[in-house]
Amino acid sequence: MSSDPDDLTHAIDRARRLAAESFPEALSVVLAGSTASGRATTTSDLDIAVLIEEGGGTRRETLRFEGRLVELFVHTRAGLDELFAADAASRRGVMQRMYADGLVLSERDGAAASLKRHAEDALREGPGALAPATVESQRYGLTDALDDLADATDVVERLAVAGVVLNTAADLLFDHRRAWTGGGKWLPRRLLQADPQHGGALLDGYRRLCENGEPEDLAAAAGAILTLAGGPLREGYARTWRAAAETRPGHT
Known part of the structure; x- marks a missing residue:
């Protein structure tokens, strides 16, 4: 500055x-x-x-x-x-x-x-709410990414998965708070504006993983956001091919 x-x-x-x-x-x-x-x-x-x-x-x-x-x-x-x-x-x-x-x-x-x-x-x-199918897709994606984060042993793979966890959890939190999103340097700024508690914990967890390779805090913060959005989603998730393409993360 x-x-x-x-x-x-x-x-x-x-x-x-x-x-x-x-x-x-x-x-x-x-x-x-x-x-x-x-x-x-x-x-x-x-x-x-x-x-x-x-x-x-x-x-x-x-x-x-x-x-x-x-x-x-x-x-x-x-x-x-x-x-x-x-x-x-x-x-x-x-x-x-x-x-x-x-x-x-x-x-x-x-x-x-x-x-x-x-x-x-x-x-x-504020922005409108995400379509229910999009929220389900995001929940499923974050559930899967958190599983991958827990299993990751390769340092580079863990960092790559952490990026997916950060961005998908952020999308769900923005939607839950009906808050405007941001990319790049604006992502942390918007997260802290939208929800200082959950957004701050998510960013802190991501920072710790990048610094020390420890995924526990990021997983806990993203898990808390996932709960706000309706919880983990594995069994029972289904989409037709067209619907799956239209509602994958980043689409409405």
């Missing part, structure tokens, strides 16, 4: 210059991500959402501006509605968070403030 306020100020100033030079007619320009939240490092990119008039194209673009990597999310209002819908379906709420938590660099006629309220409402509502 950046410890120098001057670095943050310079990053924001750079983003303002890009907005003024590249998008002078934009309805709104919002700086989001780690820079807006104060988590930026010297290598963090600038995540910038740009709302443009209808008739323009919705796109994502990566460029470099004054030596800093920039991720642009350019969209019309109609395009943003589609992005919001896609992010709700994926249960990640990426664009919703950009607008809810971002720093307004420029706006016309209160466009950014209106989108911020819309995004905050969507985040409060």
